[in-house]
Amino acid sequence: MSVVAESLDAEALESAVLQLxxxxxxxxxxxxxxxxxxxxxxxxxxxxxxxxxxxxxxAGEMRTFSPEEVFKRSAELLR
Known part of the structure; x- marks a missing residue:
């Protein structure tokens, strides 16, 4: 249990939160x-x-593939 949890009970925590x-x-x-x-x-x-x-x-940091490329590569992997 953390120091905060040990020093605050649920009622005190609720009271503090309601002030936000x-x-x-x-x-x-x-x-x-x-x-x-x-x-x-x-x-x-x-x-x-x-x-x-x-x-x-x-940002151009990711390589992309056309749907055709994806399907072709998928078919090759499944053979």
């Missing part, structure tokens, strides 16, 4: 809810991966 601006409370609520749902955690990881791939693509 609504945008911060919403962000915190979303993070807490996603921590309860493994699918949401995976989805968040994929969202980050997609964003990074799009960034690399737009």
């Amino acid at each position: 601006p609504i945008s911060e409370r919403a962000r915190l609520a979303a993070r807490l809810l996603s921590s309860l749902d493994e699918d949401a955690v995976r989805e968040e990881a994929w969202d980050r991966e997609i964003a990074e791939r799009m960034r690399a693509y737009e």
Whole structure:
């Protein structure tokens, strides 16, 4: 258990969180809810991966293939 968790009980933490601006409370609520749902955690990881791939693509850092190339290579690998 962390020092913060040991020094704050749930009631004190709730009281402190309720003092935050609504945008911060919403962000915190979303993070807490996603921590309860493994699918949401995976989805968040994929969202980050997609964003990074799009960034690399737009920056010209990623090699791309036409659909024809993909299908041809896939067929070769399956033979």
